[in-house]
Amino acid sequence: MSERSTVPRERLGALLRAMPKAELHIHVEGSLEPELIFALAERNGVALPYPSVEALRAAYAFSNLQSFLDIYYAGASVLRTEQDFFDMAWAYLQRAAADGVVRAEIFFDPQTHTARGVPMGVVIEGLHRACVQAQSQLGVSAALILCFLRHLSEEDALQTLEAALPWRDRFIGVGLDSSELGHPPEKFARVFARAAELGLHRVAHAGEEGPPAYIWGALDALHVERIDHGVQAAQDAALLARLARDRVPLTVCPLSNVRLRVFPDLAQHNLRALLDAGLCVTIHSDDPAYFGGYLLDNYRLTFDALGLDAGHARLLAANSIDASFAAPTDKARWRAELQTVFERMAIP
């Protein structure tokens, strides 16, 4: 039964903010705001090809995934020291806490940095320090997921994983991101098998721009526990049945999908259809500095565009907690908090 009629729009907005949520699809390099890019460029003496913060922000007019990635890598070039990586992650975690995030599983792309001569330890220690501080100062549980850039070779990914092993206790899993088309999951079967041997969690971007076959590949060749994006699954009924049966989470990023033209606008996004098909769908921000909003913006704008109600809110928040890699005791505590929020706001 729809609860929409019983929950006024203002209360729905407050509910979306108050309910505990997990952010499971956030690239920390994609949280770099133009202001921080300029501050870090100045601190490190890096020349930027943009004269001002405004000019850089104006350049965020992408037409597809590749045109976004080109500017994303240019922005990341200002990151040099451990303090830079800390500052970037800390800025993100403060915003996440303000949006009601209780758990953040943060993607980072070491190859973007090690290829520029930044040591692996500088990247991981800076990010890790921000995660530790998030727990003590913000009450946010934060963990890192090391992502491989799929436009590079599997050999490069294998070397990257080995290079990160001295910091094995600083990250909980591996992921696969960057340019999807032309780089099917099977290309990375060996490095994902190695990650499994090491006891690492596994996720992969699949079915953002790529075909349903890439989602099948991520499941069957990489044995991932979550699919990042996955919206193209809607084209394949057998795949939808598989994802529903195995309760494989899809970490969907609505504002990203619109900015990168996966859907023409939010009203035409298939998130609601995927929920209706019984899938474990979650909402996330992807690269919030570049795509027009953080987690709460993604929730609010998607709820408005698709006419979602309080029942969907509870389902999406619960899905995000269930789909996280947090400890069972933490998940149980956040589920209880979710229940309390609904009771306090007198929402059935």
Ligand SMILES: [Zn+2]
């Ligand atoms: Zn992503």
